[in-house]
Amino acid sequence: MSAFAAVIVRDVTLAFRAGGGALQAVSFFALTIVLFALAVGPDLSLMSDIASPVLWAGALLATMISLEQIYRPDREDGSLDALVECGDSLVFIALAKALAHWISTGLLLVAAAPLLALLLNLEGSALAPLVISLLIGTVGLSLIGAFAGALAAALPRAGVLIAVIVSPLYAPILIFGSGAASAGAAGDPQYGANLMLLAASSLFAAIISPLASAAALRFNLD
Amino acid sequence: MVSSDRWRWERAPVWSAAMSDASAFAVSLSARDLAVARGGRIIVENVSLDLKPGDAIVLKGANGAGKTTLLRALAGLLPPAAGEITLSDEDARVFCGTLNASKAALSVDENLQFWTALYDAPSGAAVSARSALGLDAFAARPAGQLSTGYARRLGLARLLIANRPLWFVDEPIAGLDAGSVKTFEAILNQHREKGGGVIVATHEAIDIPNARMMEISH
Structure with a gap:
């Protein structure tokens, strides 16, 4: 090997x-969505309108807590x-560390999303765009997150610092990912464009993140 | 607990066999006017040393003198602030710090197997290192449940698995009992007979024949 x-x-x-x-992130994801559903109340049409963005934001937050x-x-x-x-x-x-994080966190979030989507009354036709966009986007979240984790490797209790570092870097992925999921649900032709921009963001992270992480780790060796 | 005489050097035939057919090492390292900084502050400076095949150097010095910092720089983990380190093969070095680098949730064998893959060692390396360090009885035990001494032995197993010419070892025998210290000394000798070089930083009395003492002061 x-x-x-x-x-x-x-x-x-x-x-x-x-x-x-692994289970911490997916539990946090489930908890966020359940609490959100409780907070919105019984308005089913409102719920299904905002289901995709809420699931996307929930998955992003769940990724964030696991980066440390x-x-x-x-x-x-x-x-x-x-x-x-x-x-x-x-x-x-x-790169291996980031991929391992995606397998143990991102993939579980993608797998949990359809179940939690039921809770938010997401329509059946919107399910595929949501899962596809999460599948592509969570790779980018793990890669960028691994870089932030590498930067803060030597700092104890760096959770909030890591969140501050990744938030601006996560913005494009959240915008394109959530945009793709919503556009796909509405049958909007913007779906393909959003998905491609999302994939471009993840690919860009795949190139830059390992290089930047390696540099950050060397800096954190002493 | 396993009594120390159960795993004497002489009783580790697997390891001896693995050693005898290993090729000899021939990598030298030399450092000239080395200065190393930590957190932007120069910790050690004006260090020059030569480590030739079969050599051993023991770094001595008070707490905070910079032994670990120097050792990490020589091992290639810290860039020197000044001076230079030359050696013929960049991948010839292995560093074993005071931390054991083992994962508490993984078993002894899983930890050894991971290092075997990481250092690209032959598949038998994990088993021979395990028996050389007397960890056979704990193969399936989570590393987090080992006593201090056994955890240290597991940490030292990295040196054997990596099987690289130059060893940089920080406080290797802290927490080891007398029998384990003897075993580790024998392992060091065996490594030097093969042409390996060793630099050890320690406060404890360790018997390394013909080792050069180097006093580090701040």
């Missing part, structure tokens, strides 16, 4: 073990040194 694959397998395993972050766990444990237990000195480039290791 290559170092790249080993990092993914280890991080995903850890996320599902006791104390791992990407690099801080590795920095604290000394694993980061081993990751840096292994034969593979740190850029690829950073």
